[in-house]
Amino acid sequence: MCTLEKRGDLFLLTLTGDDEHRFHPDTIASVLSLLEQAKSQSTRGSVLITTAHGKFFSNGFDLAWAQAAGSQTGAVNRMHQMVESFKPVIAALFDLPMPTIAALNGHAAASGLMFALSHDYVFMRNDRGVLYMSEVDLGLPLPDYFAAMFAAKIGTGIARRELLLSGKKIKGEEAVALGIVDSAAHDSVEGVVEATVSLGESLAAKKWNGEVYASIRKSLYPGLCAMLSLTAKIAASP
Amino acid sequence: MCTLEKRGRLFLLKLTGDGEHRLNPTLLDNLRSAITQIRSDPSSSQSVLITTSDGKFFSNGYDLALAASDPPLRALMAAKLRSLVADLISLPMPTIAAVTGHASAAGFLLAMSHDYILMRRDRGFLYMSELDIELVLPAWFVAMIRMKVASPAARRDVALTAEKITADRGLEMGIVDSRHGSAAETVEAAVKLGEEIVRRGADGHVYGRMRETLLREVLHAIGSNESASSGVRNSGSKLSWNSSWRTSTWSAFLLLPRCVGRSARF
Numbered sequence: 001m002c003t004l005e006k007r008g009d010l011f012l013l014t015l016t017g018d019d020e021h022r023f024h025p026d027t028i029a030s031v032l033s034l035l036e037q038a039k040s041q042s043t044r045g046s047v048l049i050t051t052a053h054g055k056f057f058s059n060g061f062d063l064a065w066a067q068a069a070g071s072q073t074g075a076v077n078r079m080h081q082m083v084e085s086f087k088p089v090i091a092a093l094f095d096l097p098m099p100t101i102a103a104l105n106g107h108a109a110a111s112g113l114m115f116a117l118s119h120d121y122v123f124m125r126n127d128r129g130v131l132y133m134s135e136v137d138l139g140l141p142l143p144d145y146f147a148a149m150f151a152a153k154i155g156t157g158i159a160r161r162e163l164l165l166s167g168k169k170i171k172g173e174e175a176v177a178l179g180i181v182d183s184a185a186h187d188s189v190e191g192v193v194e195a196t197v198s199l200g201e202s203l204a205a206k207k208w209n210g211e212v213y214a215s216i217r218k219s220l221y222p223g224l225c226a227m228l229s230l231t232a233k234i235a236a237s238p
Numbered sequence: 239m240c241t242l243e244k245r246g247r248l249f250l251l252k253l254t255g256d257g258e259h260r261l262n263p264t265l266l267d268n269l270r271s272a273i274t275q276i277r278s279d280p281s282s283s284q285s286v287l288i289t290t291s292d293g294k295f296f297s298n299g300y301d302l303a304l305a306a307s308d309p310p311l312r313a314l315m316a317a318k319l320r321s322l323v324a325d326l327i328s329l330p331m332p333t334i335a336a337v338t339g340h341a342s343a344a345g346f347l348l349a350m351s352h353d354y355i356l357m358r359r360d361r362g363f364l365y366m367s368e369l370d371i372e373l374v375l376p377a378w379f380v381a382m383i384r385m386k387v388a389s390p391a392a393r394r395d396v397a398l399t400a401e402k403i404t405a406d407r408g409l410e411m412g413i414v415d416s417r418h419g420s421a422a423e424t425v426e427a428a429v430k431l432g433e434e435i436v437r438r439g440a441d442g443h444v445y446g447r448m449r450e451t452l453l454r455e456v457l458h459a460i461g462s463n464e465s466a467s468s469g470v471r472n473s474g475s476k477l478s479w480n481s482s483w484r485t486s487t488w489s490a491f492l493l494l495p496r497c498v499g500r501s502a503r504f
């Protein structure tokens with residue numbers, strides 16, 4: 001399902017297997033547990049890189065599991081359960097005392113894209129993989145913290161419209177142009193992972209204090225962090 | 239420490255001497271006096287302020303060595319800088335920072351407190367150094383960064399990568415308005431821009447009020463800092479999960495079987 005590996009200063013979180021890496025209560029719990037593990041093992045210079053195997057980074061919540069509840073109420077309850085239990089995963093990433101980098105091997109949709117955007121740096125491929133907020137096509141409104149994420153991380157009205165209202169599947173080059181990802185200059189999964197490892201190593205070399213790093217990160221996104229019940233651990237002297 | 243010169247309708251405020259122009263209480267007081275002097279000048283509402291410096295540094299931030307030797311001075315310097323920045327934000331005239339040397343931390347903040355940043359491209363950088371020296375950013379610094387640095391990625395580069403931003407990068411990031419070949423050329427360009435602005439003849443009082451409105455969030459954050467006790471302020475609103483989401487989700491699920499099939503086709 002997912003693994004956490006350590007390579008020098010770098011923590012490598014991988015969503016394993018050739019499936020869509022949909023977020024389901026079990027996967028959510030596993031990812032959260034691995035993030036907690038990384039946090040507990042963090043030192044100066046630690047960096048997290050998150051990636052996945054196969055065609056998908058993550059295709060969002062497990063809607064089939066929700067539907068399998070057998071009733072409309074059951075399905076809505078299961079959806080609610082996933083949305084609520086996913087929030088701590090996002091919070092854990094914003095709280096993580098180290099720089100975070102998402103290496104998109106493939107498609108990132110809905111909560112899968114939320115997961116990617118929760119990282120400080122996002123790299124994707126230019127040959128494969130799209131970013132897709134499927135909610136408008138599925139007729140699902142955005143949970144509050146999803147909307148707050150896009151307000152926080154996507155800078156222009158045009159980019160937000162393209163991502164949230166157009167139902168567009170956005171490829172690498174356009175994602176860079178819209179300012180959604182940092183880089184899409186990689187035309188293979190090895191290329192994108194290598195680039196993120198290279199960035200990771202240069203960030204690790206700074207030997208930053210993780211708690212200070214996380215505090216500065218959270219202070220950059222006050223609205224979203226308030227919604228995630230996150231406050232900076234280190235109080236700023238004026 | 240600093241000098242104030244008038245050239246026609248231009249006020250030239252200069253941080254003098256070859257040092258780091260650290261924002262210690264004395265320099266901050268001198269700067270505030272200069273601003274008071276500018277305000278009380280009868281032609282102030284038809285003028286422009288240009289701030290520049292001698293030497294290698296625009297300003298290298300607070301005098302941290304002084305604060306280490308006398309901790310209450312840290313809070314004092316911060317309070318004085320907040321006042322100075324509030325003054326600059328309400329100043330009834332356009333302001334130009336001619337950045338001819340490094341501007342770090344509070345020094346970078348001071349540059350950003352001006353309406354225009356002109357910078358030399360041959361030397362020097364803008365640098366929010368706090369992460370590198372294990373300091374967090376006060377909320378009002380973040381408020382200024384949010385107002386003056388538009389893209390989330392650029393804000394991350396400023397605060398979370400602690401990038402040393404050259405004039406070229408600053409231009410790219412939308413922090414710097416124009417870049418020039420040398421210190422002298424930067425000041426010359428600032429003078430030229432100032433004269434052009436004066437020619438347009440806008441009313442400085444209206445200008446100052448508009449700027450206060452635009453930078454309302456920064457003024458609010460500065461104000462909050464004044465009344466805050468120690469600790470982080472958490473002023474975001476907490477929207478709660480509400481039942482209307484459930485209702486609309488319920489109806490969405492009537493459509494879902496088709497959609498699941500559709501989304502699987504990548």
